[in-house]
Amino acid sequence: MGVTLQGTTGNDVKAKNYIEEVYKGVLERNGHQYEFQQAVKEIVESLTPVFAKDPKYMEAGILERLVEPERLISFRVPWVDDQGKVRVNRGYRVQFNSAIGPYKGGLRFHPSVNESIIKFLGFEQIFKNSLTGQPIGGGKGGSDFDPKGKSDGEVMRFTQSFMTELSKYIGPDTDVPAGDIGVGGREIGYMFGQYKKIRGGFEAGVLTGKGVLYGGSLARPEATGYGTVYFVHEMLQSKGLSYEGSTVVVSGSGNVAIYAMQKAKQFGAKVVACSDSNGYIYDPTGIKVETVQQLKEVERRRISDYVQFHPEATYHEGCSNIWTIPCDIALPCATQNEIDLDAAKTLISNGVKAIGEGANMPSTLDAIDLFLDAGVLFGPAKAANAGGVAVSALEMAQNSSRQSWSFEEVDAKLHDIMRNIYQNSMLAAEEYGHPNNLVVGANIAGFKKVADAMLAQGLI
Numbered sequence: 001m002g003v004t005l006q007g008t009t010g011n012d013v014k015a016k017n018y019i020e021e022v023y024k025g026v027l028e029r030n031g032h033q034y035e036f037q038q039a040v041k042e043i044v045e046s047l048t049p050v051f052a053k054d055p056k057y058m059e060a061g062i063l064e065r066l067v068e069p070e071r072l073i074s075f076r077v078p079w080v081d082d083q084g085k086v087r088v089n090r091g092y093r094v095q096f097n098s099a100i101g102p103y104k105g106g107l108r109f110h111p112s113v114n115e116s117i118i119k120f121l122g123f124e125q126i127f128k129n130s131l132t133g134q135p136i137g138g139g140k141g142g143s144d145f146d147p148k149g150k151s152d153g154e155v156m157r158f159t160q161s162f163m164t165e166l167s168k169y170i171g172p173d174t175d176v177p178a179g180d181i182g183v184g185g186r187e188i189g190y191m192f193g194q195y196k197k198i199r200g201g202f203e204a205g206v207l208t209g210k211g212v213l214y215g216g217s218l219a220r221p222e223a224t225g226y227g228t229v230y231f232v233h234e235m236l237q238s239k240g241l242s243y244e245g246s247t248v249v250v251s252g253s254g255n256v257a258i259y260a261m262q263k264a265k266q267f268g269a270k271v272v273a274c275s276d277s278n279g280y281i282y283d284p285t286g287i288k289v290e291t292v293q294q295l296k297e298v299e300r301r302r303i304s305d306y307v308q309f310h311p312e313a314t315y316h317e318g319c320s321n322i323w324t325i326p327c328d329i330a331l332p333c334a335t336q337n338e339i340d341l342d343a344a345k346t347l348i349s350n351g352v353k354a355i356g357e358g359a360n361m362p363s364t365l366d367a368i369d370l371f372l373d374a375g376v377l378f379g380p381a382k383a384a385n386a387g388g389v390a391v392s393a394l395e396m397a398q399n400s401s402r403q404s405w406s407f408e409e410v411d412a413k414l415h416d417i418m419r420n421i422y423q424n425s426m427l428a429a430e431e432y433g434h435p436n437n438l439v440v441g442a443n444i445a446g447f448k449k450v451a452d453a454m455l456a457q458g459l460i
Contacts, residue, residue: 015051015058019044022063033116035336035361039123040067042365046443049432060459062451069122071095074115075165077143079158082151091162093141094122095175099453102173103139104129104389106180106209109187112335113142120336121180121360125389127446128382131421134393139175141166147182156190163194170195172205172399178392179209181335184255184297185221189214205399208392212404217395219410220388225259225358226411227387227418228331228379232356233267234422235377235438236329241353243267249327250274250287251319252334253296253303256358256385260331261289273325275334276303280322283313326350333358344370357381368439383421383442390417 026040044063051058073093081087092115095103105125108117118140126138143162147155169175179188188209195206204215212218219226229243236242248264248271250257261271271287273280276296281287281303291309295301304315316322323330323343330352332338336359339347344367347355354377357363361381363371371378391414398404405413421442428448429441 011052011055012048014055015048018051018058019048019063022067025064026067030116030119033119035116035120036123038365039120039361042361042368042439043123043127043443043447046440047447049434050444050447053432056455057451060455062454065454066097066126066450067123069094069096069119070098071169072115072119073169077145077158077162077165079154079161081154087158089143089145089158091141091143091165092118093166093169093175093177094118094139095169096122096138096140097126097450098137099450099457100130101135101137103175104136104178104392105138105140106142106178106388107183107187108140108142108180109145109147109182110142111144111146113144117336118142124360124382126450127443128386129389129393130446130449131383131424131442132386132390132393132417133420134390134417136176136389136393136396139177140180141177142180142183145182147187152186155187159187159190160194163191164198166191167195167198170206172203172396176205176392176396177207178389179255181254183209185209185211205396208395210395215395215399217391217398217410218405218407219414220391220395221255222259222262222411223391223414224256224385224388225261225333226263227390227414228256228260228333228356228358228384229263229267230387230415230418231379231384231422232329232331232354232377234419235354235356235379238426239377243269243329246270246328246353247272247326248329248331249322249325250331250333250358251280251322251338251362252276252332252359253292254333255297256388257331257333258289258293258296260333260358261287261292264329264331265289269329272327273322274303275319275322277319277334278302279304279315279317280319281306281313281315282325283310285312323347324350327352329354329356331356331358332362334362335359336361337364339363339367341366341370343367348374348376352376355379356384358385360385372437372439378438380439380442382446383425383438386421387414387418390414
């Protein structure tokens with residue numbers, strides 16, 4: 001995904017050396033944080049033409065400041081399980097950048113969560129939030145707690161303990177968390193209740209992804225999945241293509257994947273596969289999204305149970321082989337680095353036309369390079385999956401004005417935001433000599449807004 005310099009002027013060389021020096025510092029200071037290193041590398045390599053054209057960003061040390069969080073919080077989370085045993089998990093919140101608004105980003109509850117994961121997600125969030133055009137900065141948080149297999153009571157006790165500590169650092173104008181993997185409506189509800197109890201007031205704007213009954217926004221659960229499909233729709237249209245009659249494979253079966261499947265079907269596509277962490281299902285007649293919703297959102301069961309209701313489908317252990325299924329459009333909506341180089345080669349050989357990243361950094365850097373070299377339409381995560389945080393910002397706006405917009409109003413605003421992200425990314429790619437490269441375009445468009453705000457606010 002590296003960017004080739006278009007010339008050999010003094011500024012070109014200076015920009016390249018500057019980026020290499022900053023990235024070297026990232027490696028030295030974050031030695032074993034491989035996910036964070038990967039996220040930084042993917043972005044900074046795109047920015048060479050920006051620094052070459054506008055040396056003021058180098059002179060102000062913008063990149064050195066961007067790669068270092070404004071604040072990183074780590075804390076213990078003690079709780080009691082149903083057997084009365086005390087358990088202890090670790091909680092995190094990274095407040096990465098507040099140049100254009102309060103920190104904004106989800107909370108992830110998953111055993112894989114560590115400092116590197118949280119920092120990679122928070123760093124990506126800076127640029128993603130900038131692309132939405134909304135006044136929100138970048139942050140992220142979570143815990144290595146695993147909600148799978150836990151009772152409602154255990155989840156409630158954990159989230160209450162988590163929020164007791166987190167509440168010291170968040171607020172409607174400071175830091176506004178939302179959900180992510182392992183954090184849905186149940187978890188947000190418990191956390192909001194605990195925050196309200198601690199603060200002694202109803203501060204609706206402190207969390208997004210809330211239930212509609214207590215300040216949430218219509219279309220928020222659908223937003224990330226819908227937004228990914230809307231973004232890919234713009235990519236397809238630009239090349240005279242469409243979802244109509246296309247075969248789609250979606251990884252994951254959580255919130256993002258479910259609504260990506262639903263919207264893709266509404267556009268006329270046939271979705272034939274989805275997955276969870278254990279394996280994937282293949283339904284040649286088309287995935288029945290209502291069944292997946294019932295299994296995952298209501299009954300909290302494994303995706304393997306789908307075949308009990310639809311015997312024409314098959315279940316396969318292990319989720320990585322989902323990318324061997326031939327498709328026109330691939331929507332990775334599960335987790336980071338799920339499409340590696342081998343998976344990318346298989347997708348290309350099977351004729352994939354477009355990739356829309358619904359998860360955070362689901363493709364490795366070498367996989368991205370291969371897609372771009374092969375001419376596959378590629379929607380990078382920070383652009384294609386920005387719909388969730390975009391509607392979170394709309395939820396914040398509704399909370400601030402004490403209004404509630406209709407589903408149709410929010411969905412229309414979301415579609416406009418995703419269209420604008422696509423157009424602004426394309427324009428930035430064109431301006432800086434990399435036409436049609438949405439990876440470069442999204443990185444540059446997201447960076448410039450934040451960088452200019454940082455310049456305006458001085459050395460802070």
